[in-house]
Amino acid sequence: MLGILNFIQQVLSTPAIFVGLIALLGLALQKKDAQTMVKGTIKTILGFLVLNAGSTVVQDAIIPFGDLFTLAFGIEGVVPNNEAIVSLGLDQFAVQTASIFALGMVANIMLARFSGMKYIFLTGHHALYMACLIAITLSIAGLTGTPLIIGGALLLGFIMAAFPALMQPTIRKVTGNDMLALGHFSSTGYFISAQIGKLFGRDENTKTTEDVNFPQGLSFLRENTISIAIAMFICYLPVAGIVNFRNYEAAAEIFAGDNWLLFSIIKSITFSAGIYIVLAGVRMLINEILPAFKGISEKLVPNAKPALDCPTVFPYAPNAVLIGFLCSFIGGIAGLVALALMGQAGIAVAIILPGAVVHFFCGATAGVCGNATGGLKGAVVGSFVHGIIVTFLAAALYPILGALGFANTTFSDADFTVVGIIIGNLMKVINGNTLLAVIVILFILPILFNYTIGRKKAENK
Numbered sequence: 083m084l085g086i087l088n089f090i091q092q093v094l095s096t097p098a099i100f101v102g103l104i105a106l107l108g109l110a111l112q113k114k115d116a117q118t119m120v121k122g123t124i125k126t127i128l129g130f131l132v133l134n135a136g137s138t139v140v141q142d143a144i145i146p147f148g149d150l151f152t153l154a155f156g157i158e159g160v161v162p163n164n165e166a167i168v169s170l171g172l173d174q175f176a177v178q179t180a181s182i183f184a185l186g187m188v189a190n191i192m193l194a195r196f197s198g199m200k201y202i203f204l205t206g207h208h209a210l211y212m213a214c215l216i217a218i219t220l221s222i223a224g225l226t227g228t229p230l231i232i233g234g235a236l237l238l239g240f241i242m243a244a245f246p247a248l249m250q251p252t253i254r255k256v257t258g259n260d261m262l263a264l265g266h267f268s269s270t271g272y273f274i275s276a277q278i279g280k281l282f283g284r285d286e287n288t289k290t291t292e293d294v295n296f297p298q299g300l301s302f303l304r305e306n307t308i309s310i311a312i313a314m315f316i317c318y319l320p321v322a323g324i325v326n327f328r329n330y331e332a333a334a335e336i337f338a339g340d341n342w343l344l345f346s347i348i349k350s351i352t353f354s355a356g357i358y359i360v361l362a363g364v365r366m367l368i369n370e371i372l373p374a375f376k377g378i379s380e381k382l383v384p385n386a387k388p389a390l391d392c393p394t395v396f397p398y399a400p401n402a403v404l405i406g407f408l409c410s411f412i413g414g415i416a417g418l419v420a421l422a423l424m425g426q427a428g429i430a431v432a433i434i435l436p437g438a439v440v441h442f443f444c445g446a447t448a449g450v451c452g453n454a455t456g457g458l459k460g461a462v463v464g465s466f467v468h469g470i471i472v473t474f475l476a477a478a479l480y481p482i483l484g485a486l487g488f489a490n491t492t493f494s495d496a497d498f499t500v501v502g503i504i505i506g507n508l509m510k511v512i513n514g515n516t517l518l519a520v521i522v523i524l525f526i527l528p529i530l531f532n533y534t535i536g537r538k539k540a541e542n543k
Contacts, residue, residue, distance in 0.1 A: 098134065100206045102127035104378070104388070105370060111377030126370040133363030133393060139356030141439055143349045146336055147318060148438035153332050154324040161435045162476040162494030167483065168214045175217040182234035183213035189239025189525070195383045197528035198535070201250075202383065203242035204371075205265040205391045208495075212267055213238055215498055218483075219505040224514030233518040236525040243528075245269040245497055246389040252276040255454040256398050261372055265389025267497035268444040270475075271468040275448035278467055279460025288457035291402040291449070310404050311354035317408070318346035357403070360393045368394060392447040399450045405458075406449015406465035411441040413469020420470075421477055432480035432492070434473045440494035441469060468496075475499035482506035 105126035109119045148161065172179060186209065194200050203209055216234045225233055246263040249272055253264050264272070284290075325333040326342035337345045371388055378386055396403050414436030424431050445465050452464025472494065479499040480492045493499050508517060 096206070098127045098130040101130050101204050101367075101371065104202075104204060105374035107382075108374035108377035111381040112374075122370055122374050125366060126374065129363050129366030129368075129370055131363070133360055133367055133391070136356050136359030136361075136363055137393065137443075139359055140353060140442065141356075143314075143353035143356055144438040144442055146345075146349060147314075147321065148436070149336055150318075150321040150325050150333075151438075152435055153329055153336075154321040160432055160476075160480060160492060161437045162440060162472075162492050163437060164211050164494055164498065167493055168211050171214040171218050175214065175221065178217035178221065178230060178234065179210070179214045181231045182217055182238055183210050185231065185235035186213055186238030186242065189235050190242040191239075191383065193239050193243045193525070193528060194386050196532065197243070198532045199243035199247045199528055200383065200386045201243050201246035201263045201265070201389045202378070202386050203246065203265045203389045205267075205389070208265070208267045208391075209238065209242060211493075212241060212498065212501070215493065215502055216505075219502060219509070220514070220517070223505070223509045223517050225518060229514075229518055233521045237521045240521075240525050240528075241267075241497070241501065242389070246387075248273055249276075249451075250387075252451050252454060253395070256395050256450055261387065262368065262394065263387045263389040264392065264395065264447075266392040266444075266447065266495075268392070268440075268447070268472070268495035269497055270500050271444055271471050271496035272448050272451045274471060275460075275464030275468045276451040276455045278464040279452040279454065279456025282456035282459040282463070284455055284457045284460065290457045291399055291405050291453045291461050294401055294458070307354045307358055310357055311351045313404055313408070314353045315346060315350035318350050319343075322346045357396075361397050361400070364394050364397055392443055395447060395450045399453050399461075402449040402453040402461045403446040404449075405461050406446040406452070406468075407442045408445075409462050409465040410445020410448060410469035410472075411436055411438070413445075413466040413471075414441050414473050415469075416466075417470040417473030421473070430481075432477045434476045434480070434492075436469070436473070437494055440472060444472065444495055445469060472496050472499070475503070478503050479506070 102123045106119055106123040109122050114122070152161075187203075190203050194202050213234065216237055217230070220230050220234050220237075242265070245267065246265055246269070249264045249269045250260075252272065253262070254260050255276075266272075282288075322333075322337075322342045322345060325336070333342065340348070367390070371390070414434075418434060418436060421431050421433055425433065445468055448468035449461040449465040452460035452462070454460075456464065475496055476492050476494060476499055479502045482502060483492055493502060505517075508520075512520070
């Protein structure tokens with residue numbers, strides 16, 4: 083029995099397999115033939131794996147940049163990292179996390195079926211991370227055993243539907259249709275970026291990130307792979323050079339024997355190659371998951387939309403991806419400076435260093451969202467503010483996690499920090515049982531609201 087449960091847990095926690103099973107279910111509900119189901123399932127898994135492989139290449143190319151930045155400017159602090167904090171959390175809360183994760187997906191489907199939030203969250207690793215955060219915080223609130231798991235699952239199911247719902251108006255602007263949603267737990271930052279974009283407005287005359295004109299002699303920069311590689315090289319060159327000449331021993335460890343200039347060139351081009359792979363995987367995934375998801379939408383959860391990982395929006399504004407990353411990273415530096423000044427003024431704050439991974443993936447998405455609502459100006463300002471926001475949110479969550487015994491690391495993406503801060507502060511004013519009641523009410527309210535609206539519509543007819 084334990085072996086079967088362990089197998090099911092591994093299947094559900096393997097994002098590519100989970101998304102493939104969703105595609106298989108959708109095709110089966112449409113009564114497709116065996117050949118179509120096999121083909122659609124495998125291509126969906128393949129698309130996800132290609133996307134994931136590209137993300138790994140991007141991370142391998144961008145993480146050294148963050149390390150070099152820290153060494154170049156001699157700054158010590160905390161680099162937010164979801165994987166690091168989750169690995170620590172799983173040591174103590176593995177069973178609770180796995181249970182909340184599995185039941186939370188069931189709760190998400192129930193909410194999509196019976197409420198107006200018709201979003202099924204398919205970014206499995208983010209759901210797992212959120213399950214871990216919920217398990218940690220609810221356990222400290224005094225919940226244990228079944229109440230912790232049930233309450234955590236209901237909260238996770240609500241979050242998995244609520245954040246895509248928050249982002250859907252913006253995603254419609256990004257994609258030009260209402261076929262897919264965004265399932266990535268940094269939606270708070272994306273939403274704020276989109277609202278900032280609205281301050282600038284966008285119409286047919288608005289200059290967007292994709293309208294950036296290059297001089298005739300630089301027309302080759304119109305090709306995204308070239309412009310991304312060159313932009314990353316411009317970022318790498320000064321920090322790698324400073325580290326190489328100021329702290330050679332530390333630099334040698336990062337460069338792994340390569341010349342610093344050659345290292346910068348290779349990492350910059352590798353970064354661009356990773357983006358190319360990500361975009362290829364996104365196209366394959368969308369081409370397969372959307373038709374397959376039609377079966378779920380029609381048969382199991384009417385009008386449901388798949389909520390997918392953030393790189394799915396990258397092809398809609400490739401220039402905004404690079405602009406968003408750079409501006410978010412600059413915002414992270416601005417946030418770092420602000421925190422340092424607060425520390426010098428005697429205010430107890432954690433010094434949050436700009437993590438290249440969060441500022442790339444989340445900052446790039448913030449740039450796409452800001453561009454959708456406010457064009458080039460929206461992308462620049464929106465992603466810059468995003469960089470400041472994730473820095474301060476991570477700093478606000480840090481003492482809460484430190485009090486729980488998780489020092490020297492914190493979550494990076496905005497929604498993790500928002501949820502953690504809310505639960506952490508609620509623990510100060512209410513006990514575990516009251517918190518459980520709040521979670522149950524939070525889950526039931528959208529269903530009751532949808533039922534009430536449905537009855538009113540039926541009566542009006």
